[in-house]
Amino acid sequence: MTDLQSLDIPPGSSHKxxxxxxxxxxxxxxxGTLALSDMSLTVEGGEFVSLLGPSGCGKSTALRIIAGxxxxxxxxxxxxxxxxxxxxxxxxDISFVFQEPTLMPWQTVFGNVYLPLRLRGVSRAHxxxxxxxxxxxxxxxxxxxxYPRELSGGMKMRVSIARALVTKPKLLLMDEPFAxxxxxxxxxxxxxxxxxWRDTGITVIFVTHSVFESAYLANRIxxxxxxxxxxxxxxxxxxxxxRGPLYRASEDYRAACEKVSAALLDAMGGEAMEMH
Amino acid sequence: MSTASPVPTAASAAKNRETLLRxxxxxxxxxxxVVLWQVLVTATGVxxxxxxxxxxxxxxxxxxxxxxxxxxxxxxQITMAALGLALIGGVGIAxxxxxxxxxxxxxxPIAVILQVTPIVAIAPLILIYAPTTQVALxxxxxxxxxxxxxxxxxxxxxxxxHNLLNLFDLYGASRWQxxxxxxxxxxxxxxxxxxxxxxxxxxxxxxxxxxxxxxAGAGSGLAFRLLEAQYRLNxxxxxxxxxxxxxxxxxxxxxxxxxxxxxxxxxxxSSVRREN
Ligand SMILES: Nc1ncnc2c1ncn2[C@@H]1O[C@H](COP(=O)(O)OP(=O)(O)OP(=O)(O)O)[C@@H](O)[C@H]1O
Ligand SMILES: [Mg+2]
Numbered sequence: 001m002t003d004l005q006s007l008d009i010p011p012g013s014s015h016k017x018x019x020x021x022x023x024x025x026x027x028x029x030x031x032g033t034l035a036l037s038d039m040s041l042t043v044e045g046g047e048f049v050s051l052l053g054p055s056g057c058g059k060s061t062a063l064r065i066i067a068g069x070x071x072x073x074x075x076x077x078x079x080x081x082x083x084x085x086x087x088x089x090x091x092x093d094i095s096f097v098f099q100e101p102t103l104m105p106w107q108t109v110f111g112n113v114y115l116p117l118r119l120r121g122v123s124r125a126h127x128x129x130x131x132x133x134x135x136x137x138x139x140x141x142x143x144x145x146x147y148p149r150e151l152s153g154g155m156k157m158r159v160s161i162a163r164a165l166v167t168k169p170k171l172l173l174m175d176e177p178f179a180x181x182x183x184x185x186x187x188x189x190x191x192x193x194x195x196x197w198r199d200t201g202i203t204v205i206f207v208t209h210s211v212f213e214s215a216y217l218a219n220r221i222x223x224x225x226x227x228x229x230x231x232x233x234x235x236x237x238x239x240x241x242x243r244g245p246l247y248r249a250s251e252d253y254r255a256a257c258e259k260v261s262a263a264l265l266d267a268m269g270g271e272a273m274e275m276h
Numbered sequence: 277m278s279t280a281s282p283v284p285t286a287a288s289a290a291k292n293r294e295t296l297l298r299x300x301x302x303x304x305x306x307x308x309x310v311v312l313w314q315v316l317v318t319a320t321g322v323x324x325x326x327x328x329x330x331x332x333x334x335x336x337x338x339x340x341x342x343x344x345x346x347x348x349x350x351x352x353q354i355t356m357a358a359l360g361l362a363l364i365g366g367v368g369i370a371x372x373x374x375x376x377x378x379x380x381x382x383x384x385p386i387a388v389i390l391q392v393t394p395i396v397a398i399a400p401l402i403l404i405y406a407p408t409t410q411v412a413l414x415x416x417x418x419x420x421x422x423x424x425x426x427x428x429x430x431x432x433x434x435x436x437x438h439n440l441l442n443l444f445d446l447y448g449a450s451r452w453q454x455x456x457x458x459x460x461x462x463x464x465x466x467x468x469x470x471x472x473x474x475x476x477x478x479x480x481x482x483x484x485x486x487x488x489x490x491x492a493g494a495g496s497g498l499a500f501r502l503l504e505a506q507y508r509l510n511x512x513x514x515x516x517x518x519x520x521x522x523x524x525x526x527x528x529x530x531x532x533x534x535x536x537x538x539x540x541x542x543x544x545x546s547s548v549r550r551e552n
Contacts, residue, residue, distance in 0.1 A: 068446070106543045107461075118457070119457070
């Protein structure tokens with residue numbers, strides 16, 4: 001039914017629909033933890049949203065629920081602009097990059113990036129072009145035949161990103177993808193993700209602990225509060241500069257860092273007061 | 277590295293030398309022990325019916341080849357057939373057990389009871405029920421080899437990285453695809469452990485069960501020939517049978533190790549040379 005509903009608006013219609021709408025979502029685990037409480041969030045196509053908050057506030061849980069990994073306790077996730085399948089998910093529109101590269105050690109880089117297409121029944125020969133393009137995007141074309149154990153941490157993460165891109169998703173969910181990497185690699189990958197975002201118009205929801213990373217990447221900041229998890233602050237970050245080395249040295253960036261930092265402190269301060 | 281030749285040649289020469297030594301040293305040790313054995317036997321003049329020298333054993337091996345060879349063939353067949361059936365059964369039932377928690381809850385205790393019961397104690401019963409002694413031996417050897425393979429496989433199939441399982445869920449993988457592309461390859465190292473243990477145990481069980489059965493005649497295996505030689509105080513032949521049994525054990529070990537190497541050498545830590 002929903003399939004038909006989403007079809008009757010022609011693509012390219014001027015009437016823009018949000019990509020994903022989280023409506024009053026609560027999530028409690030069997031252990032009794034209320035990880036999310038009445039969380040609502042609407043993400044438009046093409047946004048780069050950075051999700052921040054104190055540890056344990058439910059960022060990963062929110063991301064997993066958006067991806068359909070685990071049900072909501074109450075509330076709904078809607079995909080107004082997508083065709084959805086029987087599981088209520090937009091077929092092939094979402095990709096996930098975990099904090100760990102999460103590669104299959106028995107497969108080559110090529111085989112790992114092939115996975116999403118293989119699961120859809122695409123033959124290796126038909127998938128080859130898409131795979132090599134995705135590997136090219138992350139600069140690993142020459143490593144297609146290598147096994148994960150032969151790669152550095154940063155390279156494994158790039159493979160993970162290539163795998164996420166190979167299906168040409170509309171929404172890229174990233175859960176602290178670069179937290180385990182050194183500063184230089186992290187900045188390099190940040191620039192790669194930004195380039196990808198600009199070039200493809202993909203929508204990104206990016207979970208991070210780093211104020212600097214979120215201020216550098218995102219054009220919208222969502223700060224969450226813990227116990228129970230909910231949205232505490234939600235604001236855009238505007239700049240006339242293109243995000244890059246120039247932006248990193250600019251007054252806009254410094255102001256953005258301060259703004260994000262203040263919002264985060266506010267979210268955490270509230271928690272500290274509740275504990276008294 | 278002391279030579280003036282280019283580094284790759286020097287390195288590969290060093291590697292070749294190491295491989296040669298790896299093969300040569302154990303052979304030399306075995307040869308030395310055999311020579312020592314012969315020297316001791318000759319020097320002390322121990323009678324042949326107590327401890328024959330390697331020369332006498334070799335003679336007996338040649339002289340009694342007519343009776344020993346068919347026995348070797350019978351034992352080989354029983355061991356290999358038992359191992360083959362144990363592999364099929366162990367993997368098949370492991371896959372069945374992990375399908376649902378309830379199946380596992382229902383059947384695992386039975387598997388444990390069967391496992392902890394000493395199979396040799398069931399052997400007399402099996403001998404009564406089985407149509408021929410050979411079948412009885414096969415069943416015993418199968419039962420002994422089956423459980424290590426089963427329990428290793430169950431553990432392997434269940435120890436799959438949760439993030440990878442999430443990834444497969446995200447891409448809408450079917451149960452079947454998750455089994456073929458994720459669970460089976462991930463449990464390969466466990467399977468190989470089961471295979472090596474099972475290979476050794478099936479030979480032991482084939483021999484022990486034949487001791488218990490004490491079958492005579494054309495279809496008897498090496499264990500019976502061993503008992504027979506002892507009964508007739510034909511000690512060189514007893515040793516000859518023993519040599520054949522340990523050769524069979526070595527061959528099985530070699531084959532299972534080679535299979536493990538084939539399956540794992542490109543990706544698994546256990547088979548990969550450490551290079552820092
Ligand atoms: N599988 C689970 N079972 C029970 N409780 C869980 C589970 N996963 C998460 N939680 C709980 O839910 C809450 C939110 O967890 P979540 O992992 O979403 O936090 P997070 O914001 O991602 O934290 P971090 O920044 O440390 O990654 C925590 O209190 C956590 O203990
Ligand atoms: Mg998290």
